[in-house]
Amino acid sequence: MKTKTSSLIFLFTVLVLASLACTVFVGGPDYPAQTVPVSINEVENMRLQIEQAFLAGAETGVVTLQITESQLTSYMTLKMQEQTSPPFTEPQILLRNGQMQMYGKVMRGPFAANILITMNVGIDETSGLPKIEITSADFGPFPAPEGLNTAISAIIEEAFTGSFGPVALGFRLESITIADGIMTMIGRVK
Numbered sequence: 001m002k003t004k005t006s007s008l009i010f011l012f013t014v015l016v017l018a019s020l021a022c023t024v025f026v027g028g029p030d031y032p033a034q035t036v037p038v039s040i041n042e043v044e045n046m047r048l049q050i051e052q053a054f055l056a057g058a059e060t061g062v063v064t065l066q067i068t069e070s071q072l073t074s075y076m077t078l079k080m081q082e083q084t085s086p087p088f089t090e091p092q093i094l095l096r097n098g099q100m101q102m103y104g105k106v107m108r109g110p111f112a113a114n115i116l117i118t119m120n121v122g123i124d125e126t127s128g129l130p131k132i133e134i135t136s137a138d139f140g141p142f143p144a145p146e147g148l149n150t151a152i153s154a155i156i157e158e159a160f161t162g163s164f165g166p167v168a169l170g171f172r173l174e175s176i177t178i179a180d181g182i183m184t185m186i187g188r189v190k
Helices: 002-021 040-060 069-082 148-168
Strands: 062-068 089-096 099-108 111-123 130-138 171-179 182-189
Touching: 040 062, 040 069, 040 182, 062 069, 069 089, 089 171, 111 171
Parallel strands: none
Antiparallel strands: 062 182, 089 099, 099 111, 111 130, 171 182
């Protein structure tokens, strides 16, 4: 009888510990049906495109960049992996209807949820660099973190300025268009 009781207690303990180790999905916005592939090659392609656009711009005075969802998603994924505690994981960036939509996954203890941050990308009139404005943030059942707008804007702004690097000096954006999975940026060399 004592062995049977000990076995039941052991089994119950194992089940409780196993359930505590699991992550519980608690909802949030649906991820896109078709995910954007992530590839280190896409990040390298984006950097090469940027360099080539600035080289061409040095001759013509006009710089035209076209950045794809795959390039931005890959870049953002790498940036998130570099952080010790990123605000979210598994980013998916869609460029549609004039807006940038960024999906991700957030963890709070044993709970996980999908997030969706919708942004307008414009131009900062003072600096001539991209300006990110969060229009909505859906963190599912979790409240949006304090300072979300500032933190996400800083990450994305760093992605832009980090990608452009030193070649962006002397460059001023004139227009940004987002449609059909591509962000087109046109600017002039000062």
